[in-house]
Amino acid sequence: METVIFFLVGVALALGFSFVTIAVMRKSYREILEELCGTAQRAGYWVRTSEVCLVALALFVAIAFHGYRALEGSDMVELFWGLMRQVSWILAAVFASLIVIALVIVRGLPHEGKEVMAPKEGLPQNR
Secondary structure, three states: OHHHHHHHHHHHHHHHHHHHHHHHHHHHHHHHHHHHHOOHHHHHHHHHHHHHHHHHHHHHHHHHOOOOOOOOOOOHHHHHHHHHHHHHHHHHHHHHHHHHHHHHHHHHOOOOOOOOOOOOOOOOOOO
16 A cells, blocks of 8 residues: 555555746746737647646656555555655656657747748737
8 A cells, every 4th residue: 555655655656746947937938928929819729738748758757767666564664765756756756747849849940041930910919
C-alpha cells in the first residue's frame, strides 16, 4: 500500500509542477501569442492547447516512468528513491515541454521579410 501512496504523490507532484509552470508562463506567453496570432481568440486557443499538452505529458511520464521496482515489501528508503526517480522524469518532461513551446514561438516570431499574421476582417478584436 505504501508503494501506491508514493506513486500517487508522484502523480500529484506532476500536476503541481505543471500548474506552477503554467501560472508562471501564462501572461507573457499569452502576450507573445496575441502579437503573433493577431487576435486574443487565436492566442487563447494556442495557450490552452499548450497547457493541456504540458499537463498531459507530465501525467503520462508520471504514470509510465515511475521508479518503483517492487510492489510489495519495499522499505521506505527504496520508496523515497523511487519517488525521486519519478520526480526527475516529471521535471524532464515539463522542461522538454517548455523547450518545444519556446521553439514553436521562436519559429513564429517575425524575422526579416516576415510579417505578423494580421487578423481577418469581421473577427472581434479583444485588446
